[in-house]
Amino acid sequence: MATTRPFAYNPTSATITGTTNIGTLCIGVSALNYGAKPGGLTWWMGPDEDNSYVIAKDVSTANFPTQLGNVGNVQFWRCSNNDSAFTNLVSIISGTNQASSLAANDWLTSNNYWTNRVPYIAGLYKTTYSGYFADVVSFFATATPTAFGANPATSVQTTSISEPATDDGSGFSCQWIGYFKPTTSETYTFYTSSDDASYMWIGSNAQSGFTTLNATVKNGGLHGNAESFGTIALTAGIYYPIRIQFGEQSGGDVLTFNYSTPTITKTTNVTGLVFYNPSTNGF
Ligand SMILES: [Ca+2]
Numbered sequence: 700m701a702t703t704r705p706f707a708y709n710p711t712s713a714t715i716t717g718t719t720n721i722g723t724l725c726i727g728v729s730a731l732n733y734g735a736k737p738g739g740l741t742w743w744m745g746p747d748e749d750n751s752y753v754i755a756k757d758v759s760t761a762n763f764p765t766q767l768g769n770v771g772n773v774q775f776w777r778c779s780n781n782d783s784a785f786t787n788l789v790s791i792i793s794g795t796n797q798a799s800s801l802a803a804n805d806w807l808t809s810n811n812y813w814t815n816r817v818p819y820i821a822g823l824y825k826t827t828y829s830g831y832f833a834d835v836v837s838f839f840a841t842a843t844p845t846a847f848g849a850n851p852a853t854s855v856q857t858t859s860i861s862e863p864a865t866d867d868g869s870g871f872s873c874q875w876i877g878y879f880k881p882t883t884s885e886t887y888t889f890y891t892s893s894d895d896a897s898y899m900w901i902g903s904n905a906q907s908g909f910t911t912l913n914a915t916v917k918n919g920g921l922h923g924n925a926e927s928f929g930t931i932a933l934t935a936g937i938y939y940p941i942r943i944q945f946g947e948q949s950g951g952d953v954l955t956f957n958y959s960t961p962t963i964t965k966t967t968n969v970t971g972l973v974f975y976n977p978s979t980n981g982f
């Protein structure tokens with residue numbers, strides 16, 4: 700069954716409850732009685748969104764059918780709902796090679812296009828597992844998520860990345876997955892302070908091929924709370940895959956994540972810098 704939503708030409712861009720305006724294009728986002736002309740507008744159903752990414756933009760001058768007595772025009776694009784097709788389509792629309800689906804989504808947003816594709820959202824996705832990973836980075840791929848002490852089975856951390864500094868028991872592990880998007884182009888130093896082992900990867904290794912040897916931060920082995928760090932040159936505005944692994948064998952258990960640069964004082968605050976894909980709960 701086709702899934703569609705209504706669109707309207709909203710020349711004043713007035714706010715209509717339950718809808719979103721992008722320029723003079725108004726997009727229905729909740730169940731309204733569109734036949735009753737909310738906002739006094741005439742509404743039209745958009746393209747079928749089943750298994751599709753749809754992009755829309757209001758265009759004031761274009762060779763498209765024009766509603767009689769109304770200067771609003773909407774152009775729609777549609778592709779299958781995979782990131783590769785989406786990236787290719789936005790590359791064509793923008794006339795610029797988009798490096799990733801993330802970059803493509805950003806381009807649409809900054810150029811006043813609408814899309815039904817949910818962009819990556821704030822936070823790293825944290826999953827907790829029973830059992831100590833013991834520096835085996837593949838442990839997490841087959842372990843079963845479970846709540847452990849103060850750690851929910853799954854959660855999203857948006858302001859700081861941490862395992863709480865309370866004793867949550869023995870024999871558990873946590874992994875965080877997502878993207879780190881720096882605001883400055885310079886050398887970043889990343890720190891994990893953990894009891895027991897932790898590792899952090901940033902860049903392509905974080906997504907696949909990660910080992911204890913190619914980690915940016917290597918803080919492995921059994922130990923009380925101890926800090927390690929690593930450095931990497933990053934470019935502002937790029938979404939870098941990031942993965943953090945942590946485990947507790949026995950005794951105390953904590954992980955704290957910090958970063959610093961020549962222009963940013965060492966901080967745990969990652970607000971606005973971390974993202975994850977809500978359709979995969981990861982990359
Ligand atoms: Ca703890």
Ligand SMILES: [Ca+2]
Nearest residue numbers: 894949950951
């Ligand atoms: Ca411990």
